[in-house]
Amino acid sequence: MPKAYVFTRYGGPETEALVDVDRPRPGPGQVLIAVRAAGVNPVDFKLRTGYRRPGESGEREFPAYFGSEVAGVVEETGPGVDGFAAGDEVFGRPVVGGWSQYALLSVDLIARKPAGVTFADAATLPVAASTAYAGVRQLGLAPGATVLVTGAGGGVGVAAVQIARALGLRTVGVASDGKKDLVESLGAVHVPSGPGWTERARIAAPDGIDGIYDLVGGDVLAEAATLRAASAGLVTAAAPPEDAARLGSSRVARVRDNAVLEAVAELVADGDLDPLVTRTFPLERAGEALRVVEAGHARGKTVIEVAA
Incomplete structure (x- = not known):
């Protein structure tokens, strides 16, 4: 039987398990894929603890992917599926499956993987890169404007800085001292996080900050709000939502459709976006992959690779 890494109830790492599952069957408007790679994101461990995405309701069924x-x-x-056939290389958001050997995807949330893009890189695009793309676009800044990104060394931050640069924006990235080289390698001005970071940001952007993309929340978001000029956007x-x-x-108004997936894949194919996959783990070690992200100090993206 196919394997999947799941959580069997709400809680901590003790709820996780690699289990046998039934092979999904595609319904109308769906495709079944043999998974080659899957991205790891903070929302994964949050969902395990019982977090609900905005708008979610009802009880979760266990085991949960x-x-x-x-x-x-x-x-x-x-x-009813047109435009996709067996053998096509694709990426997207799963309806069923995820860290598993097989997954169901809706044709509304799927795109073809460009030939020059690896499965590992493509697997980072539906959440991290698409969120980055949506946030930068939402700020609506003109080329030459300055955007500040908090959490610039994480998976979404790495993508946001590069997408902003590709759109002609000057970028300032807030991240730990240990990620200085990473942030600067992406073309951003690095501002060390920690106490006093807003003053350092003002020095790094003497002409002002035209837009702020926050990827940290909490006190960092509150501090970031003090940096904006009257006309500056903050997402x-x-x-x-209440904070x-x-x-x-x-x-960030996440736009989840094929067009966004195609746009970020094109950025990767053109060399304007490097998903910066820094760690990969086989499905059998998915728990280790989640620990890396859950620790909160991951550089770039962590990906689970599934053997063919």
Whole structure:
């Protein structure tokens, strides 16, 4: 039987297990893929602890799959599917599956993987890169403007800095001292995080900050709000809606469709976006991959690779 890494109840790492699962069957508008790679994101361990995404309701069924972004090869198509066939290399957001050997994807949330893009890189695009793309676009800055990104050394931050640069923006990235070389290698001005970071940001951007993309939330978001000029935009992918509203910011309006997936894949294929996959683990060691991300100090993206 196919294998999947799941959580069997809400809680900590003790709830995780590699288990046998039934091979999914594609329904109308769905494709079944053999997973080759799956991204690891902070939301994975949050869901394990009982976190609900905005708008989610109802009880979760256990065992529950980890994983919100996958890449692989189409095995089978469901009724009404046009444009995809067995053997196509694709990536997207799973409807069923994730850190597993097989996954179901909706044709509304799937795109072809460009030939020059690896499965590992493609598996980082549906959540991290798409969130980065949506947030930078939402700020609506003109080329030459300055954007500040908090959490610039994480998976979404790494993508946001590069996407901003590709759009002609000057980028300032807030990250730990240990990620200075990483942030600067992406073309951003590095501002060390920690006490006093807002003053350091003002020095790094003497002409002012035109937009802020927050990927940390909490006190960092509150401090970031003090940096904006009256006309500067502030969006966050890390704070709950009520915190964002209180600080006069907006939640990132994630656009989940094929067009966004195709856009970020094109950036990778053109060399404008490096997903910066820094750690890979086989499915059998998915728990180790999650520990890396859960520790909060991961550089770039962590990916689970599934053997063919």
